[in-house]
Amino acid sequence: MKVNGTLMNYYFHCKRQCYLFGNRINLEDNSEEVKIGKAIHEERAEKENTEIAIENIRLDKLTAEYLTEVKKSDADVEASKWQLIFYLKVLKDKGIIRKGKLEFAEKNKSDKKTIVIELTNDLECQLGDYIVAIEELLDSEEIPPVLNAAKCKRCAYYEYCYI
Ligand code: SF4
Numbered sequence: 001m002k003v004n005g006t007l008m009n010y011y012f013h014c015k016r017q018c019y020l021f022g023n024r025i026n027l028e029d030n031s032e033e034v035k036i037g038k039a040i041h042e043e044r045a046e047k048e049n050t051e052i053a054i055e056n057i058r059l060d061k062l063t064a065e066y067l068t069e070v071k072k073s074d075a076d077v078e079a080s081k082w083q084l085i086f087y088l089k090v091l092k093d094k095g096i097i098r099k100g101k102l103e104f105a106e107k108n109k110s111d112k113k114t115i116v117i118e119l120t121n122d123l124e125c126q127l128g129d130y131i132v133a134i135e136e137l138l139d140s141e142e143i144p145p146v147l148n149a150a151k152c153k154r155c156a157y158y159e160y161c162y163i
Pocket residue numbers: 013014015016017145146147148149151152153155156157158161
């Protein structure tokens with residue numbers, strides 16, 4: 001599988017999840033977490049008519065200044081951040097230069113957490129290194145070990161990993 005934004009997110013969330021998804025062991029259709037995430041995206045896109053697809057990625061909102069991604073929680077900011085950086089680079093390669101904005105939808109409006117990211121040369125270099133690392137991970141013969149972390153209970157692969 002070609003590296004995409006979802007794989008970039010999973011690489012930071014859990015290398016095993018990245019490996020399994022990237023090798024097309026897809027248990028996500030039954031996951032409540034994934035369903036909630038999709039519902040947030042769909043509701044927002046329907047209300048605001050903002051969702052845009054470029055190649056195989058869906059962007060929540062693209063304005064003259066920002067590419068905005070909406071996440072259902074801020075439980076894994078680093079994973080969300082690198083997914084957005086990946087999308088900023090895809091846009092840049094098409095001549096569309098934007099800043100990135102992450103919005104976390106679980107927070108109430110007055111307390112809404114927002115993070116703004118600019119695609120710098122340093123971030124682009126790091127992104128290139130991570131893309132190579134993901135390609136190597138997916139080609140590896142060994143599946144990364146389970147995390148034994150609290151977040152595993154909310155993961156679509158929980159049964160695969162532990163039962
Ligand atoms: S259950 Fe835990 S170890 Fe397994 S893929 Fe999900 S996050 Fe990774």
